[in-house]
Amino acid sequence: MSAVPEPAVRLEVHTREPFADGHRFAEAGAYEVVTATAHYAVDPQAPAHRAVPDLGLAPRDGTGLVRFSGDVEILRPVDGGRRRLFFDWGNRGNKRAVQYFCDAPHTNRPRTLADAGNGYLLRRGYTVVFGAWQGDLLPGDGRLLLDLPVAKHDGEPVRGLTTAEFIVEEPTGSLPLSRWSSTRSSPVSERGVHGARLTRRRYAHSRPEELPSGTWRFARVQGGGNDLKGRSTALVPSRHDLHLDDGFRPGWIYELTYEAEDPLVLGLGLVAVRDLVSHLRHDPGGPAGPVEYAYGWGRSQTGRAIRDFIHQGFNEDLEGRRVFDGLLPHVSGAGRLGVARFTNLTVPGGQQYEDHLSAADAFPFAYAETTDHLTGARDAIMKRASDPKVLHTQTSTEYWQRRGSLVHTTTDGQDLGFPPNVRGYLWSSSQHVADPTAGAPAQGICNHPENVVATSAFFRAVLDALDAWVSEGAEPPPSAVPTVADGTLVTAAEWSRQFPSVPGALPPQGPNELYAVDRSTVPPVADRSRGYTVLVPAVDTDGNETAGVRAPMVAVPLATYTGWNTRAPGQGHGALHEFSGSTFPFAATEDERLITGDPRPSVQRRHQDADGYTAAIRAAAEDLVARRFLLAEDVDRAVAAAAGWSSPRHRFELP
Incomplete structure (x- = not known):
């Protein structure tokens, strides 16, 4: 049996x-x-x-x-x-x-x-x-x-080269090798402590500079609290942490290559x-x-x-x-x-x-x-x-x-x-x-x-x-994405020609490109002569995207809304920032638009008053319901959110 x-x-x-x-x-x-x-x-x-x-x-x-x-x-x-x-x-x-x-x-x-x-x-x-x-x-x-479980070779540790990248927004002395306090680090091996290499560069395209081994170590700072026992600090050796004697500088890209062990x-x-x-x-x-x-x-x-x-x-x-x-x-x-x-x-x-x-x-x-x-x-x-x-x-x-x-x-x-x-x-x-x-x-x-x-x-x-x-078996709404065929999916150069001259805006030079990568090396090496084509959605004269599914706020805009934002000075100025988008409010009045040189029509010119704005939001929401991109119960929610010119997401003072 x-x-x-x-x-x-x-x-x-x-x-x-x-x-x-x-x-x-x-x-x-x-x-x-x-x-x-x-x-x-x-x-x-x-x-x-x-x-x-x-x-x-x-x-x-x-x-x-x-x-x-x-x-x-x-x-x-x-x-x-x-x-x-x-x-x-x-x-x-x-x-x-x-x-x-x-x-x-x-x-x-x-x-x-x-x-x-x-x-x-x-x-x-x-x-x-x-x-x-x-x-x-x-x-x-x-x-x-x-x-x-941890991978083992006949009970012995599995080891291999790996690379970790670090970027901080504020001066920091020590970081876990994972960079995240919530996440287990791949520990450095005993041998790896002596063979590791740390570099830094200002931008992704900058030439990396190597930091001398005596200026950093595998360790963490302990102490520094407010109670009597914790006011003093100590530097504790750690196979899971990286410490820079002068600290990580904001905006710099640090890259550590080391021999790790005990992979999950x-x-x-x-x-x-x-x-x-x-x-x-x-x-x-x-x-x-x-x-x-x-x-x-x-x-x-x-x-x-x-x-x-x-x-x-x-x-x-x-x-x-x-x-x-x-x-x-x-x-x-x-x-x-x-x-x-x-x-x-x-x-x-x-x-x-x-x-x-x-x-x-x-x-x-x-x-x-x-x-x-x-x-x-x-x-x-x-x-x-x-x-x-x-x-x-x-x-x-x-x-x-x-x-x-x-x-x-x-x-x-x-x-x-x-x-x-x-x-x-x-x-x-x-x-x-x-x-x-x-x-x-x-x-x-x-x-x-x-x-x-x-x-x-x-x-x-x-x-x-x-x-x-x-x-x-009810078919969902047809796909709604930008396409090359209808001109709504474009190159960065074409997008740059379309995007309006918004006062104070610092647009990116282009999207995050993608190149062929040799992952047999540590760190991996990108071949910038062999790339994949990355395109972005086209925009209208307001700078808002023309294709896709427009939320009521986008169908009846009070601003230009983008999927990109750029880093501030001292933080990698001008490069795209993580997954952040931007809001560029329209001028409230025509007088404001003229003094700022904003090419986009003002809120005053677009809407007679706040009631007219919320009525337009309701119409946009009901159109989305008809196309099955919004539930009927969410129409009133969209209108309620639009009250007071969609405050606090927008703030306008119109006469």
């Missing part, structure tokens, strides 16, 4: 408690919160796991399996809801779906009615699952943690998502209850994770069943995750000034099959029968910083489009992060106030469209 194979997941439930004191959310009723630990068992010899780097070096138990575990939290309707599982690919271990889909405050411990915001996901009856997938996070702030088997994070969601949807008596359809959403880092999950074939479980019926990658740009040895998963995808060493951008970039014109390789993100339906959403920022045009063009810049099971939408003139509860724009170390366009209502419409597509 053959032994019964061990399940891939065993769920250990810890607590069950009422959510929001038993509040009933429309027809879905009351919810509860379930906390658990998922225990995973993986066969390293299975063909499904060939894409997991270093899995063959992970420790095995007596049965030959690799074991690890992770945090799980489930927000579930007590009476079953609509049998739809919604998986939040937590960005860097943080729960984000309720925040963005429900206009709620961010919390990693949702328990109260206030934490549900407008309640959209709960009113729709979704079972919301938060599951840990990122294995290099450290405990703290309620993050979801995945406890992964990070690719198991994608296995964890596959096995957890498959387990929950096929266990009718489990904490997720009966599940008919499974959807997932991730933004930025986790949008890239979704694209890698599909590309690597993880949307098919060990029994050949589809895992997710539909996925919503948001603001991933053309990137994927990358889980090679010594990868730092917290590091964002590469930008013009920051994070050049990220392995996020590698062919294929597009969902549709195409050829890499530099190498001749042919591939696609979507290429399997098990692939889900996908609604890919991105903002203007992804075109400027994250090579977003390559999602729907060939690598040499020709229109490619999407396969039948994918739609793509540009959220016009908006930026990478749009906090649903944002107030007045901040400026930080940028030259311009950040982009204030509100886009959270789009999340709700997109999920409704995905659900209808999967469960009812």
Whole structure:
């Protein structure tokens, strides 16, 4: 008699408690919160796991399996809801779906009615699952943690060269090698302490200068607190930290090359998502209850994770069943995750000034099959029968910083489009992060106030469209992205001719380019003679983008809204800043416009009064409802947000 194979997941439930004191959310009723630990068992010899780097070096138990575990939290309707599982690919271990889909405050411990915001996901009856997938996070702030094995060679440490990049906004003496306090560093080996090399450069294109070994060390500062015992400081040797005697200078790009050891088997994070969601949807008596359809959403880092999950074939479980019926990658740009040895998963995808060493951008970039014109390789993100339906959403920022045009063009810049099971939408003139509860724009170390366009209502419409597509076969709205054919996707030179001469604006020289990279070297070397074509959305005479889906604020603008912002003096002046956009308000009156030389019509000329402005906002919102890019319930929200000239996002004093 053959032994019964061990399940891939065993769920250990810890607590069950009422959510929001038993509040009933429309027809879905009351919810509860379930906390658990998922225990995973993986066969390293299975063909499904060939894409997991270093899995063959992970420790095995007596049965030959690799074991690890992770945090799980489930927000579930007590009476079953609509049998739809919604998986939040937590960005860097943080729960984000309720925040963005429900206009709620961010919390990693949702328990109260206030934490549900407008309640959209709960009113729709979704079972919301938060599951840990990122294995290099450290405990703290309620993050979801995945406890992964360390790769070993016959019990001995695995070592290899790696590179870390550091940029600070304020003078700093010590930093973890990961650069992030939330993230495990790949420790330097004993041998690596003596052979490491540290350079710095002013701009990405500047020649690096090497810092003498006696001016820096692997160490951290301890002490310096306010209590009597902590006022003194000490420099403590540390294999996880880097210390500069004169401190890191703001705006400089520092690059450390060193021999690291003890890499985590990070690719198991994608296995964890596959096995957890498959387990929950096929266990009718489990904490997720009966599940008919499974959807997932991730933004930025986790949008890239979704694209890698599909590309690597993880949307098919060990029994050949589809895992997710539909996925919503948001603001991933053309990137994927990358889980090679010594990868730092917290590091964002590469930008013009920051994070050049990220392995996020590698062919294929597009969902549709195409050829890499530099190498001749042919591939696609979507290429399997098990692939889900996908609604890919991105903002203007992804075109400027994250090579977003390559999602729907060939690598040499020709229109490619999407396969039948994918739609793509540009959220016009908006930026990478749009906090649903944002107030007045901040400026930080940028030259311009950040982009204030509100886009959270789009999340709700997109999920409704995905659900209808999967469960009812109702086609979603056609893709709405800029194209070369209609002149709405252009080169940086053409965009520069289109963008108006806005007083005080310092536009970028161009988007974040992408070149062929030799990753066999440490650090990787980009070949600037062999590049991919990166294009950006065209703009109108106001400087707002002409293609895509325009939020009511963009359809009836009070400003020019861009997906880019430039760094201020002393911080890499003039280079694109991370994922920041800009807001350039129109002149309030014609007199102001004339004195400032602003070519854009004033607010006074555009709208008779504030009531006329809100009426125009309502008309724009109702048009989006008719096109299925906005829910009817969000029309009144858009109008309410427009009161007082959309204060505090805009401030105008009109006579």
